[in-house]
Amino acid sequence: MPYINLKITKDGVTKEQKAQIVKEFTDTLVRVLNKKPEHTHIVIDEVETDNWGFSGVLTSEYRKK
Numbered sequence: 001m002p003y004i005n006l007k008i009t010k011d012g013v014t015k016e017q018k019a020q021i022v023k024e025f026t027d028t029l030v031r032v033l034n035k036k037p038e039h040t041h042i043v044i045d046e047v048e049t050d051n052w053g054f055s056g057v058l059t060s061e062y063r064k065k
Contacts, residue, residue, distance in 0.1 A: 002029050003041045009059055010046035018044055 004025055022042045029035040049060040 001039045001041065002033070002035050003043075005043045005045065007045045007047055009049050009052055011049065013046065 006021065006025075021044065025042055026037050026040045029040055030037055049063065050058055052059040055062065
């Protein structure tokens, strides 16, 4: 049972974009690993930019530059 947990920043990703991600990730697992789509689980966690940091700063601050 494949399980993918994708974390992205919360900044306007649409339902349609999320659906496309789920479809394409599932298709990749089917094609590459011969996994069954009905056994594939994908969770998309959206994280506020104030709760995500890289390069020593919060994403919200980094994007202001």
